[in-house]
Amino acid sequence: MKPAFADPEARREFPEIDQLARDTFGLTADEAAQIPDPEGWDGIDIKSMRDQADQFEREGWDVTDDKRRPLRILGHFSHPLWLALRGVAGTLPFAPEPDATDPALTSLAAEAKAFQRDKR
Template sequence: MSDSAPGPLRRLADLPGVDDLELKALMKPRLADPDLRDEHPEVDAVARAAFGLSLAEAEAVALPADWPDPLRDLHRRSPAELVEAFEAEGWDVTDKRRKPLRMLPIFALPLALAARGVAGQLPFVAEPDHPTTDWGASLKAEAGRFRKR
């Protein structure tokens, strides 16, 4: 991924299962605890669906030598630092109120690996063909002006 991503940020919450897991973490905060992830197999299942690799597989990947500094030691970064690092990579990792997702500490490494093409993969998202415009309304207004002449 490039350092300056054009266009809108891609949302972590839009990946398969992430938003549902985020809602569950709201009700059961222990679900978002990285130390307790082995007790919640659904977290690993969502990681595999969203990033193409399990959490253990992500941890086993050797980071490339040119790995950017903001993405090094993701497990030691604060949620605010993670938000900033991922925004630089073209990702929105916040909720609707712009707070870091509860599941972000768990999903930070697999997201970084998949987004940079090091390991795993992200689900395909088609680019829009062209920007939507309201050309019909402008034609109607122009036709009205023409008739008045």
């Protein structure tokens, strides 16, 4: 990654940043900025990148590097991700399909029950 990608103005110079955001979340950072905050919005998208990374982690999203620092380009993607994550606009990538099977009926659960009954 080019270090210049992290600059807030980089989206003008590198249109691939906006294209990646659109492909991944269904909207760009500029489009996300045009969407009015819903009632009760906590302003998470304007907090520090560290605070956002911590909150993303609580939501099940790792947006840090291998040293646990927020990604340098997080500023380009955090607002679209927050909107998608909270169901306001856009889409989430890699969202798991709802589990149609009852976990209690899996073979692992059945084996666990059999193990618990076995009193040898």
